[in-house]
Amino acid sequence: MDRLALLADPAVRSAFGGELGRDIEYHASIASTQDRARELPRAGGARSTIVVADQQTAGHGRGEKSWLSEPGASLLASWTFRPAPAEPALFALLAGVAVARALKTVGVADAGLKWPNDVWLTGGKIAGCLAHGASDHLVLGIGVNVSQRELPREIAATATSLRRAGHDVDRLALLARITGELDALADPASHADALAEWRKRSITLTREVEVSGAGEAPFRGTASGLGDDGALLVETPYGQRRVIAGEVRVLG
Numbered sequence: 001m002d003r004l005a006l007l008a009d010p011a012v013r014s015a016f017g018g019e020l021g022r023d024i025e026y027h028a029s030i031a032s033t034q035d036r037a038r039e040l041p042r043a044g045g046a047r048s049t050i051v052v053a054d055q056q057t058a059g060h061g062r063g064e065k066s067w068l069s070e071p072g073a074s075l076l077a078s079w080t081f082r083p084a085p086a087e088p089a090l091f092a093l094l095a096g097v098a099v100a101r102a103l104k105t106v107g108v109a110d111a112g113l114k115w116p117n118d119v120w121l122t123g124g125k126i127a128g129c130l131a132h133g134a135s136d137h138l139v140l141g142i143g144v145n146v147s148q149r150e151l152p153r154e155i156a157a158t159a160t161s162l163r164r165a166g167h168d169v170d171r172l173a174l175l176a177r178i179t180g181e182l183d184a185l186a187d188p189a190s191h192a193d194a195l196a197e198w199r200k201r202s203i204t205l206t207r208e209v210e211v212s213g214a215g216e217a218p219f220r221g222t223a224s225g226l227g228d229d230g231a232l233l234v235e236t237p238y239g240q241r242r243v244i245a246g247e248v249r250v251l252g
């Protein structure tokens with residue numbers, strides 16, 4: 001049974017938020033939890049907050065992409081961290097590890113990680129992470145495809161959901177587990193282990209890849225490593241490249 005909508009009740013929200021040490025803002029429908037959370041610190045929000053929604057009407061993915069989700073089927077949430085626990089790019093990559101660890105606690109053990117911030121199961125992408133930094137805080141957004149039976153046509157070829165992969169997961173439980181894992185990763189001392197786990201779960205490393213959108217012409221090479229700052233190392237005929245932004249397509 002999915003219990004996310006229980007958060008509409010202020011008493012439940014307050015008890016759940018108390019357990020997680022956060023303020024919880026719940027929306028039945030909102031344009032984007034990320035946009036809303038990015039407004040919060042400017043609006044003077046003191047405690048760390050989680051903005052969570054049952055539906056987004058204008059969700060953002062990385063770059064210029066949209067994040068598509070049918071009502072009631074995804075975990076859609078944005079967390080504020082003050083101070084910022086890491087550079088946005090590194091924390092978003094580590095957030096993929098947090099999602100994989102949280103999924104393991106609810107019985108989904110085999111999540112793979114695609115550089116930079118995507119969580120995959122056999123069959124496609126099930127989650128993505130997005131971070132925005134400001135001078136004194138960071139906003140991290142995560143979308144997880146949970147109970148979709150079908151994915152929108154635009155992403156059907158590359159995306160899947162926990163349900164399609166055979167898992168029945170309660171979004172409220174997943175929200176709590178991901179929050180716990182993110183909080184653990186807010187400690188810089190945890191980063192070395194998390195990076196090692198990213199490398200182990202990686203579906204990008206050792207593969208032939210094409211890198212595009214990194215501010216230069218697309219290039220191909222072998223993904224050979226992950227730097228401690230989250231950069232992807234790619235071996236090309238012209239030497240090693242450090243990729244810190246862009247899209248990576250796995251070729252084979």
Ligand code: BTN
Pocket residue numbers: 031032033034035056058059060061062065067075076077078117118127128129130141142143144
């Ligand atoms: C990506 O893989 O491109 C990142 C996707 C991040 C989507 C989440 S859903 C919750 C939060 N609100 C948004 O508008 N985006 C993030």
